[in-house]
Amino acid sequence: MSLENITPENAAPVPSDFIRDIVAHHVAEKKYPQIHTRFPPEPNGYLHIGHAKSICLNFGIAREFGGICNLRMDDTNPAKEDIEYVDSIQADVNWLIGGWAEKELGLTTAKAPFYASNYFDQIHEFAVALIKKGKAFVCDMTPEQTDEYRRLGKPSPSRDRSIEENLDLFTRMKNGEFPDGSKVLRAKIVVDAPNIWLRDPLLYRIKHTSHHQTGDKWCIYPMYDFAHCLSDYLEGITHSICTLEFEVHRPLYDWILESLDLPRTLPKQYEFARLSLGYTIMSKRKLMQLVEENLVTGWDDPRMPTISGMRRRGVRPEALRNFAYNIGITKYNGITDVSVLEFAIREDLNKHALRRLAVLRPIKVVIMNYPDGIGEELEATNNPEDPSTGKRLIPFSREIYIEQDDFAEVAPPKFFRLKPGGEVRLKYAYIIQCQKVIKDASGNILELRCTADLTSKTGGATSARKVKGTIHWVSAQYAMDAEVRLYDRLFTEAEPEKDGRDFKSVLNPKSLEVITAKCEPSLNDAKPTERYQFERMAYYSLDKDSAPGKLVFNRTITLKDAWAKEALKG
C-alpha cells in the first residue's frame, strides 16, 4: 500500500499508554534484540472481556514493535484446571486476534500453545539449585502455622536445616513419600520483611493430583510465583505484563530470577489495571457459579461477559479489539461504562450488518385498495454503509404485518408513526393511511384497515411526497417465523457487588425474552457468519441452536432509540 492510500479511515490505530511508552523506550535504546510478551491464562475457566483487554495489550505490543507474544497456559494447579478450558482458551484467542496478529500468535506455530507444565522439569531443577545455594528450605509446618508465623514475622523452625537435609526432603517430596500439606518448599528471604511476599514465600507444595498435561508424573507442583517468572525466563520474555494485584509480587519475581544467577537477560514485570465494566462481574469464580447454578445456560450464554458468550451473541472480534483500544491502559482502577462497549459493538455492526425487515411483535394491516392475490417484489438495500453488498427483492402483498409499537390509537406528541387517519411510509413500498381499527369484543386490536397511495411506491410518481414517518413491515403471506432471543444486561445494577451485596441478588429477571418474529423470506438463507440488522430494531445473528427450517436469532444489541427517550419525557 502506498503512503497516500493511508487515510484516517484505514490507518491502523496506534495506541499509546505508559507500558507502550516503556517498550518504545527499550526499543529505541535497543535494550533487547526483540520484544517478547506473553498472555498467560490459567485454564480454570473461560476467557472474558477483561482477558480480551490483556490479549490486545500483549499481542498488540508484539505486533506494534515487531515482537512475539506467546499464549501460555499457566497450569500449575491441576486441582482447578481442565482440558476443556485449555481448548476454549485457544479457540477464544484465535477468534479474537486470528488474522490480526497471526505472526505473533503462538497458535500458528508448532510449539504453541505454551504450557508452564512443560517446564516442570526445569523449574524443579531451579528449585534444587536454590536449595544448593542455601536459598530455599523444606518446611514442616501446617498451613495454619505457616500463615501465623508469616503474619507474625517469625522464622520457621525448619528454616536452618542443612542443605543436605533439604535436598533429601525435597527429593522425597517429589517421590511421593509425604501426604498433601505435610511439607512445602520455601524460599529463604527475610522472615519479617515489610512485604509479605518476601517472608519466606512458598515455592512448591505437595498435591497428589494428576495433571491434564503431565498426568501422574508429578505430585509436587510449583506455586505461581516460582513458576511464572521462570516460565517467562525460559521463553525469553522481555516484558511480563500482568494486572495490578501482582504489583506486590514483583520483588519476589525479581528475587527468584536474580538468586539463580541466570546467564540470559531477565524478564521484567509491569502491571496495569484490570478491566471493570458496569453491569458486569468479571471474576472467573463467580462466572462459574452462574454456570454451575444454571443461572445462565453455559459459559457461552450470550449474556455472559465471556469471549465465547459475546461471540455467540453476535459481537465481532473487531468490535472487541476496538473497545480494548478505546479504554486505554493505566494503573487506575475505574469502572468503564458499558456504553463504551455498546458503542464499539454498534459502530462495527453498523458497517457490517446486512439490513433486513422483520416484525417482532406483529399487528396485521390490510391494505384495502391493494389487489388481492397479485404480489410484487420490491427492491431493498442490503447495507447503505456498504454499497458492494447490493440489493435484494422483498415480496409485498395486500396483507402485511407492522410493529405494534409503530401504531398508536391515541398518539402521544411527536409520534411520527401510524395512527387513525394518519399516514406513514412503508419502507421501500407505499405510503399508507390508517382508515379503521378492528377490535375484538374485549377491545384488543385485531387488525388495521388502511389504504395505500398507489403511486407513492419508491421510485413512483408521488414517491417524493414527504411523510414524517417510515416504518418496517413484512408480507403476511410470505413472512416466515423465527425464534428471536432478546437479551438484556445480566444485572440490574451497574455495580452488582457494591457494598458487599451478593451479585445473585441483583440478577436481571428480564435478561432474556424469547419471542416469535415475522421475517422477510430472504432470512431463510441466513448464515451463522453473517450479521443482520432488523431495520429500526436491533442487530441479530443466527444462534447455533438453529436447524434447517428452524431459525433462531440472538439479539446482539439494539439500535439507539431516540424515540424511546422522547416518549419517556411524555
Add this chain to the structure above:
RNA sequence: UGCCCGAUGGUGUAACGGUAGCACAGCAGACUCUGAAUCUGUUUGUCAUGGUUCAAAUCCAUGUCGGGCAACCA
C-alpha cells in the same frame, strides 16, 4: 494494622514544566424512505493545602479519599 499503588468533566483516557484535548454518555439543532447512521454546536474537569519555579495536572511535602496484597489460588 503493615506494605504497595492510584487520584484530570457523569464515565474512561491524553497532555512527559509552557494554550487542559479526545472518546463515550448527556443536551440542542441539521439531515433522514432506519426516530439508526451521518453532520453541527454545546454543558461539565486537574482531590486538598503548602512549597519549588517566570511558569505546575505534571516536581516536592503533608493530608484526604479510593484500590490491592497479607491463599499450600493465579
